[in-house]
Amino acid sequence: MTNEQYQEKIKLLKKWAHAYYVEDNPIASDEEYDRLYHEVLDYETENPADVAEDSPTKRVGGIVRDEFSKAKHIKRMWSMEDVFDRNEVVEWLERVEKNIGECEYFCEPKFDGASMNLLYEDGKLVRAITRGDGVVGEEVTDNVRTIRSVPLSIDYKGLIEIRGEVVIRKDDFEQINEERLEAGESLFANPRNAAAGSLRQLDSSITAKRRLVFYPWGLGENTLEHRKLSEKMDYVYTLGFLEPPFAQDCKGIDEIEAFYRMLIEKRDEIPMMMDGMVLKVDEVAKQEELGYTVKFPKWMCAYKFPAVEKVTQINAITLQVGRTGVVTPVAEIEPVNIEGAMVSRATLHNFDEIERKDIHIGDSVIIIRSGDVIPKIIKVLEERRDGSEMIVTRPTVCPTCNSELLDEGTLIKCQNLHCPDRVINSIIHFARKGCMNIDGLGSKIVELLVKEGIIKDILDLYFIKYEDLEHLEGFKEKRINNLIGAIQATKGVPLYRLLNAMGIEHIGEVASKALALEFGLDIVDATFDTVVALDGIGEEMANSLLEFMRVNHDFVLQLFETIEPTVEEKVEAEENPFKSKTVVLTGSMSVSRGIIKEMLEKLGAKVSGSVSKKTDYVVYGEDAGSKLTKAESLGVKTLTEDEMRQML
Structure with a gap:
């Protein structure tokens, strides 16, 4: 076979696969496909240097990773605002049309799967990234290459991010669970979990067997010049992507509601799990005019199906x-x-x-x-x-460790930090972002370390040695050194972060800062009267803290000794307009809100996340949302960022 013949056979294979997987209209028998597939595979085996990047043989996977790396989206992947009934949709429409006037809306099903961002450059799939936090996700390109409905190459040479949902069809989901049952493996709870779990397989050949499907629903970075989003998506479908079974342009609530009701009626017929309908302003210029809140685009929402x-x-x-x-x-x-x-x-x-x-x-x-x-x-x-x-009777002892339970009425708690059921979850919380932020110590790794007896509590993390990990599957030299290094790098963190990471009931980051500043390392011996005297600390919080320190007194001292947290000295703020004031921040500012929050707290202000009658100031930036509206309705003083800085 010549290289020219090989390229022609690849082209034919891709045509047959597209008809089968995307158009659901087979134009070749399974026997014909398999015969041609093996002819291509035989050529590639003999000529490895000539293997085409978009060859269908690459769909079988086989690449095994140690772990997934992080990757940044070019444009942020946003969450959506949820609405649950006709009245809430009407309110949403009124907010939209108050700003941009009457417009058309692009409506389509909301599939229940795992969000994915595909980056194509010069016509080739170069990266696939999970949604993550919307800015950074996990790079799972090797796994996504195995999904038959994802083109490995497209007839578009520019840089383009195509966003969509990776799903498993309901009948495939049932078959996968039957296979797992026969193999003695745990069952997936639902198709969404199965899709997400399949994408995060370190061995891409496992992903290839899971029958995943990709449905595009939007775009990130792109230079397409179409006036409407629906027109852009029509173009995307011509590149070889699956088109949703239903989509419609709607004007006004009656047309939107009629399409929504039709989707509910078709719910059982559609092979993918749906949990609602997505409603978007169709005209791209009007989307840009509406903009974004801190969390959501103002031009789209999810109209959820009834429970x-x-x-x-x-x-x-x-x-x-x-x-x-x-x-x-x-x-x-x-x-x-x-x-x-x-x-x-x-x-x-x-x-x-x-x-x-x-x-x-x-x-x-x-x-x-x-x-x-x-x-x-x-x-x-x-x-x-x-x-x-x-x-049903209320328990008096912990079902796991038999320690006496603290009954607070609504909450019943085991305060023993060494309770086996607490250990894994407490370590996961300890390591997460916002607490100790230990990179590489995810939930699966924690479960493995506890199962292997390498750690039994959060303190043991700091005594892990290289030889403790080298026998574990998937742990190579670089990974082991990175993990140990990340753990040791948390020594000397501010005390409030350590307190927050301990997972004390009712004690979050704000309370941890106040307690660390007031008591320092003497927090273990604080009294009820001194704790409850702090602004923002109520009796329930005080009781929870003191009971935690009583049960875990010596263990907390060991943590302090090992981690050596930095204790910030309490400095009385000089007189200024924000001292002892409650401030709420909203919208985008010249620097991150975290920096402004830290500045105001050093001035003696209490920075809150919600607006109430007790709020003294709401400081707002661009794209300020509902907090600004609520402040104005309550008569709370509002300030732009510039006005705030002028006051200082």
């Missing part, structure tokens, strides 16, 4: 111990299928709710589940009781 209700029976009540020691009751229910997901558990939140709803073991109940929301019990069918039901 699905099912009747089932409570077979048992089990107890879960969270990272802060809170004991949460969970209803083990008779398994019931809700939108393709087999649900066997429902949250009960706390024992007060059990008592308020008069829930018994053995009760028939109505449960609801909406989109990502964990199923919950909304009603007990008391008329179905036959006398065999059992009353």
